[in-house]
Amino acid sequence: MRRKESPWPDRVYKTLKAAGVRQVGYVPDAGHKRLIELCLADRELDAVVLSTEEEGIGLAAGAWLGGVRGALLMQSSGVGNCINALGMTRECRFPLLMLITMRGQFGEFNPWQVPMGQATPGVLSAMGVVVHEANAADEIAPTVDAAARLAFGSCQAVAVLIAQGVIGIKSFQEQASR
Amino acid sequence: MTIALRRRQVVEILLRKRKDLLVVAGLGSTAWDITAAGDSPLSFPLWGAMGNAAMIGLGLALAQPARRVLVVTGDGEMLMGLGSLATIGVQQPRNLSVVVIDNERYGETGMQATHTASGVDLAKVAHACGFGSARQVREAAELGALRAAIHGAPGPHFAQVKVVAEKLPLVLPPREGGLLKTRFRRALLGAGADLA
Numbered sequence: 001m002r003r004k005e006s007p008w009p010d011r012v013y014k015t016l017k018a019a020g021v022r023q024v025g026y027v028p029d030a031g032h033k034r035l036i037e038l039c040l041a042d043r044e045l046d047a048v049v050l051s052t053e054e055e056g057i058g059l060a061a062g063a064w065l066g067g068v069r070g071a072l073l074m075q076s077s078g079v080g081n082c083i084n085a086l087g088m089t090r091e092c093r094f095p096l097l098m099l100i101t102m103r104g105q106f107g108e109f110n111p112w113q114v115p116m117g118q119a120t121p122g123v124l125s126a127m128g129v130v131v132h133e134a135n136a137a138d139e140i141a142p143t144v145d146a147a148a149r150l151a152f153g154s155c156q157a158v159a160v161l162i163a164q165g166v167i168g169i170k171s172f173q174e175q176a177s178r
Numbered sequence: 179m180t181i182a183l184r185r186r187q188v189v190e191i192l193l194r195k196r197k198d199l200l201v202v203a204g205l206g207s208t209a210w211d212i213t214a215a216g217d218s219p220l221s222f223p224l225w226g227a228m229g230n231a232a233m234i235g236l237g238l239a240l241a242q243p244a245r246r247v248l249v250v251t252g253d254g255e256m257l258m259g260l261g262s263l264a265t266i267g268v269q270q271p272r273n274l275s276v277v278v279i280d281n282e283r284y285g286e287t288g289m290q291a292t293h294t295a296s297g298v299d300l301a302k303v304a305h306a307c308g309f310g311s312a313r314q315v316r317e318a319a320e321l322g323a324l325r326a327a328i329h330g331a332p333g334p335h336f337a338q339v340k341v342v343a344e345k346l347p348l349v350l351p352p353r354e355g356g357l358l359k360t361r362f363r364r365a366l367l368g369a370g371a372d373l374a
Contacts (some may be wrong), residue, residue: 023240046240049268051261058262062202062237063220065359067367067374070237078262088227092355 007035008166011141012099016071019148021097022046025056025065026073030175031101031167053078057085061094069152071097072138076104076120076161077113086127089157096157097148098129107163109171120161129157137166185279185341189250190215192277192319192328197276199329200238200366203230204251206286207346208279212250214349219365222358223351229258232276236266239274242366246273248328253280253294253338260303266334267308275328275335276304281343289343304336312336 001059012035016024025048026032039047050056053074054065060070079100089096103110104117121131130150134143140162147158169175189211193201201221203209209223224231235249256263258277266274282295294300305312315324315337329333352358363371 016197046269048236048240048265051264054230054258055233055262055265058227058233059237062229062234062239063241064237065234065362065366066200066238066241067363067371068237068241085227088224088230088355091226092359094359170222 004160005138007034007141008137009038012144013038015141015144015148017042019069019152021069021071021148022067023059023070024073025050025059025070026079027053027075029073029075030034030169031075031162032073032099035099044135049132053081054085057082057089057096058102060096061088061092064094069097071094071099071104071148073099076100076102076117079120079159080116081125083123083127086124086129086157090128091145093155094157095113095151095155096129097144098149098157098159099162100159101143101162102164104164108164117164124159127157129159131159131161133161133163135163135165140166179316179341181316183316183339183341184344185211185281186214186346188279188321188339188341189220192248192250192325194325196220198245200242200245200247202231202235202238202247202249204228204249204255206252206255207281208250208252208255209351210346210349211279213351214346217351219361221351222362225353225355230256230262230327232262232266233289235274235276236262236269236271239271240269243273244270245270245366246329247275249274249276251276251278252285253278253282253292253300254284256300257293258299263304263307263309263336267304270308271334272332274333275337276309277324277328277336278338279341280338281341283343285343285345289345294338300338304338309334309336313338315339331342
């Protein structure tokens, strides 16, 4: 019998730890709920709740200035908030690792999520962020691993887009119950 | 109430004998102010990313808990990132200070009035966000205590320093972002920073 694998957020958490990440900025998000809980429980990590996503761009820049690797957890609806701050990331060549759960994409039930979700890869690319897409649960941790190597090894801004199909929230009722 | 403090003198006093202090400056006048006080590789003057200075300071303060970190920024820049005061309030970094040089104007774009000109009290906002030490400064006699807090007392500290609205000669730091990042990391972390 095949051994049951741990859930993808647990594997992503281990990947972030192995990559040496010590600061995690996050905007609360249903898709990242488990990963946020793991980060908050880790006394070796600074898990920083943000009031808006662009704060996380500055946080990660400050961490790198101080010799620490950071990661940023958010939902695709927050990507637009980051655009001007990403200009600093690019001009300074700060490493940046963004893990973005997608909305407005696969079976979306909230029409207000669709414009930003559909524009997410394009606007990130326009600001010089390398976009990696993870479309199945098994792909997420290996993709985060590669993204972390690219970000910190090559001083790049990298976003991992975690597909809505993986998150699997299909209704307001389901979202509220998580 | 009349405002008599001059921004360049305020920043010069706060940065005097700065030793190991790590400094982040918001774009525009405060970047010129810290440069007029003496450029240092341990200064990170911003040329963009308006609204993000305090957050860069937070990331740095959490990464370097044994060092003192000072963010010097303008009232317009701080107003654009008010949420970051709440974020810092949650984290309570003891080594971080945020000083707003408040001339009640957008100095780089034609001296238009900012919200503080209409009475918005940033020190009260910071206090409400969890800065146990949050003050408004109007007198030169208060600067010594502020400098002492920045350099040693447990924070986080916040100060809104009311200064004269004036146009001053530009004193520009280096512009290139990659250079500013690399010189800062080398000065703080040593030559190994390039290989990290």
